[in-house]
Amino acid sequence: MLLEVEALRIAFPDLIAVDGVTFTLDQGETLALVGESGSGKSLTALALTRLLPAGAQLSGEIRYRGEAVTAMDARRLRQLRGRQIAYVFQEPTAALNPLFTVGEQIAEALRYHFPGLTRTQVRERVVAALERVGIPALRYHSYPHQLSGGMNQRAVIAMALACEPRLLVADEPTTALDVTLQAEILALLRQLQAQTGLALLLITHNLALVRGLARQVAVMRHGCILEQGASDRVLDAPQHPYTRALLACVPRLGQRRPRLPILEEDI
Amino acid sequence: MSGMLLELDGLAVHYPLHAGLWRRVVGWQRAVDGVSLAIAPGQAMGLVGESGCGKSTLARAVMGLAPVTAGAVRYRGVRISGLGRAALRPYRKRLQMIFQDPAGALNPRRSVAQCLEEPLEIHFPDWDAPRRRARAAELLRQVGLLPAHLARYPHELSGGQRQRVTIARALAVEPELLILDEPLSALDVSVQAQIVNLLAELRERLGLSYLFISHDLALVQQLCDEVLVMQAGKLVERLASDRLEQAEHPYTRKLLAAVPRL
Numbered sequence: 001m002l003l004e005v006e007a008l009r010i011a012f013p014d015l016i017a018v019d020g021v022t023f024t025l026d027q028g029e030t031l032a033l034v035g036e037s038g039s040g041k042s043l044t045a046l047a048l049t050r051l052l053p054a055g056a057q058l059s060g061e062i063r064y065r066g067e068a069v070t071a072m073d074a075r076r077l078r079q080l081r082g083r084q085i086a087y088v089f090q091e092p093t094a095a096l097n098p099l100f101t102v103g104e105q106i107a108e109a110l111r112y113h114f115p116g117l118t119r120t121q122v123r124e125r126v127v128a129a130l131e132r133v134g135i136p137a138l139r140y141h142s143y144p145h146q147l148s149g150g151m152n153q154r155a156v157i158a159m160a161l162a163c164e165p166r167l168l169v170a171d172e173p174t175t176a177l178d179v180t181l182q183a184e185i186l187a188l189l190r191q192l193q194a195q196t197g198l199a200l201l202l203i204t205h206n207l208a209l210v211r212g213l214a215r216q217v218a219v220m221r222h223g224c225i226l227e228q229g230a231s232d233r234v235l236d237a238p239q240h241p242y243t244r245a246l247l248a249c250v251p252r253l254g255q256r257r258p259r260l261p262i263l264e265e266d267i
Numbered sequence: 268m269s270g271m272l273l274e275l276d277g278l279a280v281h282y283p284l285h286a287g288l289w290r291r292v293v294g295w296q297r298a299v300d301g302v303s304l305a306i307a308p309g310q311a312m313g314l315v316g317e318s319g320c321g322k323s324t325l326a327r328a329v330m331g332l333a334p335v336t337a338g339a340v341r342y343r344g345v346r347i348s349g350l351g352r353a354a355l356r357p358y359r360k361r362l363q364m365i366f367q368d369p370a371g372a373l374n375p376r377r378s379v380a381q382c383l384e385e386p387l388e389i390h391f392p393d394w395d396a397p398r399r400r401a402r403a404a405e406l407l408r409q410v411g412l413l414p415a416h417l418a419r420y421p422h423e424l425s426g427g428q429r430q431r432v433t434i435a436r437a438l439a440v441e442p443e444l445l446i447l448d449e450p451l452s453a454l455d456v457s458v459q460a461q462i463v464n465l466l467a468e469l470r471e472r473l474g475l476s477y478l479f480i481s482h483d484l485a486l487v488q489q490l491c492d493e494v495l496v497m498q499a500g501k502l503v504e505r506l507a508s509d510r511l512e513q514a515e516h517p518y519t520r521k522l523l524a525a526v527p528r529l
Binding site: 036037148149175177178179180181182183186205206207208209211212235245246247249250251252253254256257258259260261262263 | 317318426457460467489
């Protein structure tokens with residue numbers, strides 16, 4: 001098993017943000033963690049490589065290929081982060097340094113994780129990474145402000161995948177993009193997964209993204225997983241009232257209603 | 268007089284493109300390129316298109332925040348494009364704009380009460396402080412918040428509550444038309460539903476008109492009667508929102524095809 005998370009708990013002095021989260025993820029698989037702001041989905045994702053903010057108390061088990069992440073020292077963690085488990089976040093312009101070209105930024109990650117590569121090899125790998133996400137090689141020398149939002153998010157994905165990680169954590173990867181770009185980035189992730197056998201952990205508040213990308217889905221609220229299962233089953237026949245309510249309040253094309261159902265606090 | 272609230276007549280916003288040492292004008296970016304439309308009192312009009320198609324520039328031009336190159340913006344038959352600050356002021360009251368990011372639209376150092384009372388001070392200078400405070404509390408009730416929220420600061424509110432405050436602030440001056448530029452994109456789906464319902468309710472109760480800008484076609488359909496589709500600065504299709512799925516223009520079809528289905 002690539003990743004096993006068991007009874008994960010993340011506590012801060014004044015609140016328990018994640019409480020008893022358990023899931024597994026295998027090579028080539030996709031799991032979607034779905035929940036609203038404050039549900040603990042992003043903290044769960046950060047905990048996988050122990051990137052939690054100061055003051056967070058982590059307990060439970062996280063195993064990456066059988067090795068306890070909770071027991072790793074700083075050196076081992078650096079080998080894990082970016083090299084084995086890579087992240088893509090919501091806002092591409094925040095993930096990119098505006099002062100460096102996208103090519104240089106990808107090269108930096110490669111030089112860090114593969115110190116033995118020659119300059120030419122680094123360059124070749126950067127160009128290959130850019131081309132894999134559909135960015136022409138000549139964009140190596142473009143700065144983030146010279147690229148569109150969709151192109152920047154592609155560059156971030158290229159950077160995440162340049163070191164050939166086994167697991168990609170995509171935290172709201174398309175929320176900042178409009179519908180056509182969103183469809184484009186999702187198609188790209190599907191295609192890359194088919195090519196490389198990458199495992200994908202998709203973090204989103206948008207249930208509509210789940211179908212077509214993730215086979216498994218876990219619905220989170222207040223730090224707990226309420227419902228977990230095959231995504232077609234969860235979307236078509238949700239068991240938990242919260243999942244049902246979350247699905248009901250999304251407007252759908254061709255189904256205009258006088259009012260949208262509102263999610264009650266105490267579900 | 269056509270009886271229309273807002274009319275755009277061949278509206279164009281072109282930005283000069285500079286190049287070279289002397290920053291000579293080498294061409295024009297046609298952000299909005301000859302757009303004509305009309306919104307009747309009480310109507311909710313949707314405007315959809317991809318990022319960069321000019322929909323936000325169009326909204327800014329209507330508000331007098333972007334320079335109009337050609338054409339005209341008329342409000343109740345009166346041309347308001349090209350008016351000076353003072354002449355524009357009475358119209359500023361009737362047209363209000365709501366932006367995507369409520370955190371960016373609120374001053375973090377001002378309480379909700381201060382933020383709601385400021386427009387009242389400007390537009391109703393003869394009101395005294397207790398009257399302003401009472402009106403601010405009433406505005407909060409209108410958007411589903413409590414008078415207790417008056418003392419809060421933006422960082423003490425959730426994203427949905429912040430967007431409710433920006434709506435309350437827009438309502439403070441009793442506008443007729445709200446221009447909403449992606450007001451829901453930064454919010455969770457459950458909060459989106461609440462705000463959509465609030466907007467529908469306010470429209471019924473106060474007779475407001477909307478120009479609702481979004482890239483989310485399902486949301487536009489839910490809230491609006493008619494939809495305008497914009498591509499590269501031009502309107503390419505206009506249709507009743509119930510007929511959105513029967514759209515014929517290839518660009519509208521492309522937008523429809525990109526919508527993820529639940």
